[in-house]
Amino acid sequence: MTTTHLVAAPTDTVGATPVGSLVDNRELLEAAAAGVVARRLAEVAELEVAIEWVVRHGHPLPVEGGRRDPMVSPGGEGTPAVREYALPELAMARGEHTLRTRAMVADVLDLQHRLPLTWAKVRAGACDAWVGRRVAVLTRRLALEHIRVVDRAVAAAITGHAPSTVFEITAAKVMQADPETHAMERERERHRRYVTLSRADENGFRCVIARTTAGDAAWIDAMVDRVADILAAQHGHDHNRDELRSLAFGWLARPADLLKLLLDHTEPTQTSEHPVWAPAHLVQTVDRLASMSTRQLACLRGRGVVFVHLTDTSLLQQAGIARVEAQGPMLVQALSELLGHADVTMKPVLDHRIRRRVDAYEHPESLKDHVWTSTGGDVFxxxxxxxxxxxxxxDHARPFTPTDTGGPPGQTGPHNSGPLRRRHHRWKTHGGYRVRQAGPGRHLWQTPHGLCYLVDPTGTHRLDHHAADLILNAPPGCDIYVGPSVVLSR
Structure with missing residues (x-):
């Protein structure tokens, strides 16, 4: 296959000839097709780098002091294990979080060792790599003895069908190859229910995602429809049906208000006969609700915890930006939608100029607040x-040494602390990663093979080794700031 190279006309010429007119339509289409193959092969090259990294780190390293070098098996049955502490370093080199790199490693190991026919098609650029990776995910729980049936069927279809068709074939073959395991999986999935929230979008809206039984889902949908019908009489001229249903869903979080709304818009029945379907305790429940105070009724909906950070100026002027933990930025004017009529607890303003230190290993709550607000989150x-x-x-950037064994006083403070998820904390402690706190909210990390990354309020940036050495080896208490010329692009 030949690749056509397109050369643009000079851009400083008035009325320059567009690039597209320098080749005919057939050549332009051939260039588009060649570009797709080139992109696919580039993605394959990334996957093969990951394979080589796993090969080189497929055995634990000898460690001292009774510690161990744990191995993990990201892929399915029949795939090799890899050193757990090697995965974060590969992720840093790729400029992404470790979980994303681990998922990629799992997929390519499955393709290479469990789905060789499908992997051959991916390596040849005959299909997008993401399609092969998705097949690997769909077949991961299938036993190795059954995987060949799926591999043959997928390899035969992956180049001639749409991805959705390939995934349907995969699912069907997985059921056909091991129906007993599929039935057990279905039973296990019955217990995997949840309700969760998405990240907020740029307008401050979130999605409520629930996995529940079909019956409960139907009743929730019916209740939302009923409340939406009531709201339509009041707001129907300003809101479409989907918007009304969204407003109705919010009423489910306020049971007392919801009950009043339903009672106010329900016609009394002409008979006093107790319905057959109604629970026996219905009358007692209504009596209990009638006897409760307003505050007790408000407590029926439970208590949520939301952390909102904003300045005193924004609060007084009712304008500006607030930062909501686990959600993101939000206009101060929109906080009323978030907080509603809830009781709000005000926390004192932290003065980051006060560099409080304590001798104990544990962080006091006020010190945690200081560190958290100065870093903004996990510093890995x-x-x-x-x-x-x-x-x-x-976590202490410099390991804590008790004062009774020779450690200096004041080791715990904003100068020597950073928030880390438990997994990141373990990698830092046992995985050979070196970290130095280089100022408020700044942490410099060095991987076991010498790559260096500076984490600061602007994000994560790779540094060249000269600048990194200056920061890592600076005298205690000396914070060095480097310019953009030493930051390497990924």
């Missing part, structure tokens, strides 16, 4: 800012 390279204050460990 490329870690997403989705962690909450309650879900992280507050």
């Amino acid at each position: 390279p490329y870690a997403p800012r989705t962690a909450t204050r309650a879900s992280v460990d507050f």
